[in-house]
Amino acid sequence: xxxxxxxxxxxxxxxPVFKTSLEDLVxxxxxxxxxxxxSSIESALKGFTSKPSPDVILEDIExxxxxxxxxxxFYKKQFPEAAxxxxxxxxxxxxxxEAIKAGADGYLLKRSSGDEIIKAIKDVIKxxxxxxxxxxKKMMSMLSGGNPSLKESPLTKREHTILxxxxxxxxxxxxxxxxxISPFTVDTHTKNIYRKLHVHNRSxxxxxxxxxxxx
Amino acid sequence: xxxxxxxxxxxxxxxPVFKTSLEDLVxxxxxxxxxxxxSSIESALKGFTSKPSPDVILEDIExxxxxxxxxxxFYKKQFPEAAxxxxxxxxxxxxxxEAIKAGADGYLLKRSSGDEIIKAIKDVIKxxxxxxxxxxKKMMSMLSGGNPSLKESPLTKREHTILxxxxxxxxxxxxxxxxxISPFTVDTHTKNIYRKLHVHNRSxxxxxxxxxxxx
DNA sequence: ATGACCATACCGGGTTTCCGGTATTTTACG
DNA sequence: CGTAAAATACCGGAAACCCGGTATGGTCAT
Numbered sequence: 001x002x003x004x005x006x007x008x009x010x011x012x013x014x015x016p017v018f019k020t021s022l023e024d025l026v027x028x029x030x031x032x033x034x035x036x037x038x039s040s041i042e043s044a045l046k047g048f049t050s051k052p053s054p055d056v057i058l059e060d061i062e063x064x065x066x067x068x069x070x071x072x073x074f075y076k077k078q079f080p081e082a083a084x085x086x087x088x089x090x091x092x093x094x095x096x097x098e099a100i101k102a103g104a105d106g107y108l109l110k111r112s113s114g115d116e117i118i119k120a121i122k123d124v125i126k127x128x129x130x131x132x133x134x135x136x137k138k139m140m141s142m143l144s145g146g147n148p149s150l151k152e153s154p155l156t157k158r159e160h161t162i163l164x165x166x167x168x169x170x171x172x173x174x175x176x177x178x179x180x181i182s183p184f185t186v187d188t189h190t191k192n193i194y195r196k197l198h199v200h201n202r203s204x205x206x207x208x209x210x211x212x213x214x215x
Numbered sequence: 216x217x218x219x220x221x222x223x224x225x226x227x228x229x230x231p232v233f234k235t236s237l238e239d240l241v242x243x244x245x246x247x248x249x250x251x252x253x254s255s256i257e258s259a260l261k262g263f264t265s266k267p268s269p270d271v272i273l274e275d276i277e278x279x280x281x282x283x284x285x286x287x288x289f290y291k292k293q294f295p296e297a298a299x300x301x302x303x304x305x306x307x308x309x310x311x312x313e314a315i316k317a318g319a320d321g322y323l324l325k326r327s328s329g330d331e332i333i334k335a336i337k338d339v340i341k342x343x344x345x346x347x348x349x350x351x352k353k354m355m356s357m358l359s360g361g362n363p364s365l366k367e368s369p370l371t372k373r374e375h376t377i378l379x380x381x382x383x384x385x386x387x388x389x390x391x392x393x394x395x396i397s398p399f400t401v402d403t404h405t406k407n408i409y410r411k412l413h414v415h416n417r418s419x420x421x422x423x424x425x426x427x428x429x430x
Numbered sequence: 431a432t433g434a435c436c437a438t439a440c441c442g443g444g445t446t447t448c449c450g451g452t453a454t455t456t457t458a459c460g
Numbered sequence: 461c462g463t464a465a466a467a468t469a470c471c472g473g474a475a476a477c478c479c480g481g482t483a484t485g486g487t488c489a490t
Contacts, residue, residue: 106348123348124348126348128347128348129348130348131346131348133321133338133339133341133343133344133345133346156435156436156437157436158436158437158438159436166418167418167422168313168418168419168422169414169415169416169418169419169422170418171416171475171476171477172476172477173476178282181437181438181439182438182439182440183439184438184439184440184441185437185438185439185440187439187440187477187478187479188437188438188439188440189437189438190477190478191478191479191480194478194479199384200384200478200479201384201386201417201446201477201478202416202417202418202421202476202477202478203381203382203383203384203385203417203418203421204383204384206417206418206421206422206425207382207383207384207421207425210421210422210425210426211425371465371466371467372466373466373467373468374466374467386445386446386447387446387447388446396467396468396469397468397469397470398469399468399469399470399471400467400468400469400470402447402448402449402469402470403467403468403469403470404467404468405447405448406448406449406450407466409448409449415448415449416447416448416476417447417448
């Protein structure tokens with residue numbers, strides 16, 4: 001952000017009360033300008049040609065007619081630079097996931113405060129992804145779900161530690177710094193891991209480690 | 216939250232300057248009480264028996280000695296009710312993922328403001344997962360890019376072929392020979408794959424390809 | 431106390447990767 | 461038919477890897 005640029009905002013929200021709140025919120029910020037506010041996807045699509053291009057689109061996910069999620073690709077196609085923030089009542093797993101897949105840039109609960117919504121708009125402009133904490137929780141559980149069995153390996157404790165870093169793409173120098181040991185030592189461990197796993201390069205060691213559950 | 220309960224906070228941070236900032240921040244809030252502030256995992260572990268149990272643990276991820284991530288399971292075992300918020304300088308994909316897997320409840324950039332950190336603590340107490348917007352961005356890309364069953368790869372047919380060889384540990388020259396194309400071409404494809412998958416070395420591309428079911 | 435193993439550390443040199451370019455031909459699609 | 465995307469190809473420099481060595485201090489069990 002930094003300078004004095006005025007950011008153009010679109011609002012797509014069918015509930016008249018909440019729509020008005022959003023409008024007020026946006027208009028009270030000096031650096032924002034509400035250039036289009038509609039109550040359905042269909043009306044929003046009409047604005048593609050007649051309204052100023054948005055920098056940020058605030059869109060309700062629970063809209064009559066076409067779902068707010070389905071509309072995202074259209075926005076993205078027409079305005080590739082625009083950020084889309086979804087607003088929702090429910091922190092529903094599937095919806096969150098669908099919206100993220102569709103390319104939403106942020107995901108807020110409607111019960112968020114005005115300040116939080118303003119902050120969210122500023123965050124997306126800065127390239128971040130504002131997410132309500134409750135929704136972030138869902139995302140985290142989705143991410144962490146499913147890391148099964150570890151297996152017995154012929155590697156020593158230290159080698160196993162090194163292996164984990166190798167799999168994460170760390171270079172020898174990075175591992176050296178991380179573990180506070182000489183890069184030469186890391187190199188030695190790496191060679192020993194290669195020998196024990198019968199491989200001869202990074203790619204193979206990573207593939208083997210993951211496939212055999214060594215990490 | 217609601218009532219008058221005082222929440223007990225632990226701080227684990229090795230940088231003395233930032234540590235002091237955190238301490239001040241926590242102590243200035245009436246509903247928080249700083250009950251343990253240390254500069255290493257080892258010291259934190261010692262506090263398990265001697266210090267009051269925490270409701271929230273603020274922990275630097277880049278600590279000397281044992282990694283902040285490795286420590287999470289210990290906290291969770293000893294204090295199942297405590298929420299762990301990780302603090303980091305880098306919004307690094309792999310770290311975020313590792314920390315989430317390990318059970319972190321929140322993930323903040325150190326450049327966050329004092330207000331944001333306080334709000335984060337309140338958020339975890341309410342059961343949310345506070346995440347810096349920049350980190351949420353990473354999580355979203357991991358989610359949207361990271362579901363084997365629901366996702367088509369962004370790679371072209373040829374890139375996908377090359378990727379399979381990379382995962383098998385082939386060098387560029389070997390792939391070049393196998394496909395009867397110039398090694399320069401293989402190099403170009405490889406670079407494009409890296410760009411599309413947001414990685415910068417062989418190890419990472421192999422790990423990502425296997426974990427996301429791209430091969 | 432004496433191997434066996436582990437973790438540490440160092441060296442040199444050839445090989446390969448990684449990156450940022452540029453550029454041409456082929457293919458697919460509206 | 462035109463054009464966007466994909467596939468092909470090339471260059472050079474910096475960085476990282478891979479290997480075959482050697483070597484030393486610590487731990488642990490026989």
